Amino acid sequence: MNRRKFLGLGLGLGAAAMMLPSTLSAVNFRETKTSAFEGPKSHTIDDAMTELYGTSKTTVGKVKLKAPDIAENGAVVPIHVSSKLAGKTVSVFQDANPESLVAVFTVPANGLIDYKLRIKMAKTGTVTAVVQDGTTLFSASKMVKVTAGGCGG
Amino acid sequence: MLLNIVKSTALVALASCVLNAGEFNAQAEKDRIALADYTVAKFKDAEKNRDRFFPYSTDSELKNNIKKDVKFEELAMGNYAFSIQGQFSYNEIKEMPPYEELVEEGEEMYNSNKAIQACFPKTTIAGDYPFFDQTRNEVVSLTQAINECLVNSGQKKWNEKKGKMPILQAYFAAESTDAEKKVNIQIPTAKAAEAYERGKEYYYTQRGYLKLSCATCHVQGAGKRVRNESLSQLVGQTTHFPVYRLKWGKDKVANGVGTLERRMAGCIKDQGQVPPKTSSKEMKELLYFMAYMSNGMNVDGPDVRK
């Protein structure tokens, strides 16, 4: 990990920490971490995770990720992330699309880590959910098979 | 041996003939019960009964994806009744189903169309169609009834497959579901019984270049797989229409909902045959038969499918 990125991470964390008490403004990861969403280093889960958090090293566990083994439809893949960790951010990645980051949630003071969302997957791939707790990243992954769905007209 | 068979079947035939005289739905009722028994037996324990029902399915499929002890009422959910995988996605999508706004749109459509209100004063009618019109001596589908109503009041016909037609029907279906209506198909006359029989023959006859009948996939084949699709069972196949299909709604939500006729045309096309016209006698009688097979089940439309 290079120094600049490490600083960037520190800044990001600091910013997030500072923002939390003030409930008026939000952390927009799309502005602070544009490169993780789009750009040359957004294509693989590892790269995007590094852009977002400064590292792609995660500890597997403590995060529950529910997703179908076989998606009913690649355009609507239901994802459910939950965890009992007191994490500050939660992010969802997949490797079935050109870019891998899907969403970053900032967990508010009263928020629980229990998020559902529906995502698009162009092909079969792995979905990874990451919960950032302090400086540690906890993760869970699941393979979702996507096939062209439905018989008939 | 053969003589025995002839004797016994002759007796059965005679018995059903006698019944036919009084109760025109006797044969249909017999078919319905036999089909329900078959389907329930099939999904009792797929793993244990694999030799009887699932000779070609893999171990993991039978073990991990086909539910045991599927109840009769559950069969209305189509393949989600037994497919564990499918059910997961289905339940997630049902939390905020994409058709909800279309139902509202259908309600507005109903409220703003005086002619439709006059033709259909009751909105909880989803389970009553298609019905056998005794004065016309033909099966009348809901789609046909709506279009006739429009034409009679000087309005233009609607597309029978998508657009306004299924959206209005979605409203009827939702109202019927809320009122806990059940599918209630009557066979009032001998002519109606004939229409039913023709529909049945259509369903069970192989057609198209693939030489499949509807039953190959949805009676004998129910629960099995075609590529990655779990095949749904005939019992309960009509209860949830109009249906919102994820596939149809891919580009535009309003296109996602379609009538039963739209679905059927797609299915017959997959058999490799030119489907009958939406309001043709063949199509309506086929639907009449299918709806009868779901008699007594809850109306649960509109619903969402793959």
Place this chain on the structure above:
Amino acid sequence: MKKLYSVVAATGLALALSGCGSNTPSTASMEKEVLNEKKICNVKANGIAAVLAAAEKHNVTAKKHGVEFKRLGMTNTQYIAGAKEAIKTGAKKVVLLNKKGKPTKNSVTVFYAVERACKFAVSALTQEVEGKNTWRAAVPGDGFKY
């Protein structure tokens, strides 16, 4: 299987005897002519023109009976029209159409198209006749045992 057929036959017979008209497969309407797909549709033996003519003739009947074949969005009528057009213009290939009737990138030879159109037309009819005898074998509570 043999047993199955005998059951079907017996049922038909029994119903016919019992005079219970409503659900008897009408033996009278069962096809008179037996079509032989292999013979009729043999392009090498009969020539393209004859086979195409046969395809057209039988497909008209199939259409009338509501059993016309369709493959990947292309009806047999479109197949025949495509083959005719190709013969007229001297093209070697018949371009396949998608479900909207627009040409796709795929094509087949005229020989193949004619043979297929003929086979589709003929087997639609033979299958229809056959189906009249066999459909009950798939009905639970009737010919289908499990």
Place this chain on the structure above:
Amino acid sequence: MAKKTRIKAKEKKGITTAKVMANHAMLSYDEAKRKKTEANFITSMIAKVDEEIVYEASTSQFLSKNPFVQFKFKGSNKGKMLTFTWVDKKGNTKTDKKKIK
């Protein structure tokens, strides 16, 4: 004009569960290219109760069309108003409210 966001919010034992479905095409870059238009998708979603943020997400082009999200939070009760706002890439924004049941 963007259509209304559908919101369902329910409180049970101190925990409020909110289900939200925004009305947005969520055109990804690839899809936009195919349709020959410009990509546009929701980039940020925020939910508040009494000015307190209860949900906050930065999102990408890969949420489904008409994205659905569900989230849970503590410290609210029935009758309070849940406000949900989204902003898309072009800067369009839409705010809708619903009382917690």
